Amino acid sequence: MLLRIPGQEDIHINHLVLDFNGTIALDGLLLPSVKERLIELARMIKIYVLTADSNGSATRECEGLPVDLHVIGTDNQREEKCSFIRMIPPGVAVMGNGVNKYRFLFL
Template sequence: MVCVKDGRILPNVREKQIELEKLLKIHVLTADSNGSAARECEGLPVELHVIGQDDQREEKRSFVRKIAPGVAVMGNGVNDELMFRQADLSIAVIGKEGCATATLMASKIVVTDVIDGLDLLFMHHRLIPTLRK
């Protein structure tokens, strides 16, 4: 989960998710490496989906394919690459955990802070100059 560091939700992310839920349905799709996803998502307006340990890349892509079109995704792990290629909007976050190069190259937008990425979903006018062809 790109909204976490060391298994803990980053500051201000909870508030942003609560605001964002008024506009979008939020799915948290994670391998739950730290085993803390359920606890961290408790009380948030999100649907938590913990993926298996086998073929995580394909499992994430498959999940996005099922709920497409109109899917925006955020991530930083190598297991996010195929999901990024499947989604309509993919935002790579280069934070304290870094970002896998394959996922970075598959992204449409890159940010250095998850709050900036979430704000793009609120203030979609910011996407226009970034994605202009």
């Protein structure tokens, strides 16, 4: 997927990493229209969802979606998420909030 920002170099995005709760879900439930948007995006890029799953609902909410769900521990979430992201090849867009070190970032 090619992202063109006027006045800057083109950005090639091959992977999208999303936080679950607070980014695509609220109180453990996917936000309205997120499923449809994830399905559309997955036609262009690989999508990962990282979560500590504090509500215990991420597996159920992501079931049947074209995403790779990765549940991490609750202790060192920031470090675990950063380590996971570093293992993905270049061309990664990352979106998250809360305990995440990133808000929106391209690697």
